[in-house]
Amino acid sequence: MDTRLLMGMVETLILEIVSHSPSYGYEICQTAEERSRGMFELKEGSLYPALHRLERQKLLTSFWEEADNRRRKYYKLTAAGQKALEARRREWHQFSTGVNGILGAAHGTA
Amino acid sequence: MDTRLLMGMVETLILEIVSHSPSYGYEICQTAEERSRGMFELKEGSLYPALHRLERQKLLTSFWEEADNRRRKYYKLTAAGQKALEARRREWHQFSTGVNGILGAAHGTA
């Protein structure tokens, strides 16, 4: 898997995962891996900076919580984050339609 | 359209377009735009360097040709290029499946 493909998608995936219920970095990684059936292993060096960017952009807010004797930084979607997620969803849809328009053409590949 | 999404796809799109019949930079741009229905406007600063990379990797070969009083550098797929294209096709399929596994989940979006 060429990780370059992930460019620009990491934030979208985070927004999506957090949109279901607040989550924290370590768990977001695992969720991404599970829900993509092993396709995406978000690396710490991509994940945490992305979370910080999203928070700076006010698409996420964070709060620390103690559970299982673990200190965790939970992130939850803001209203703006919800809107951004919807926009990114549409963007992904357009993008993949565009790619399929090229890759799929004259191949019956669908 | 977040152009970051294109990361890593430009080469694949070029391989695909050239696979039908040899083409040259300017025409590849137009083909990409048409076949993606205006989604992708490959920029010169991405296109030409990508063509050169692909040639260095021996996935494409080039030849100059004069037509319509225009000097054009045509590129055609090599056997290795054909294999690479198939691999990238599969990669794209996996990637988009992975993304849809996350974005599509619990939304019936498909």
Add this chain to the structure above:
DNA sequence: CGCCATTACTTTGCCAGGCTATGTATATGC
């Protein structure tokens, strides 16, 4: 005939954002 748009290729340099690697800290198990 001069000027500009279009076609056509190339290259420089910027910058976003993925990754590796490293560092910190705590809990649990052996």
Add this chain to the structure above:
DNA sequence: GCATATACATAGCCTGGCAAAGTAATGGCG
């Protein structure tokens, strides 16, 4: 005690898309 898993953070590398600028030839228009 020490290794491993959990958990967060950051510095620095490197890829590759983009804007912008340069080169050049063609053809149309006034």
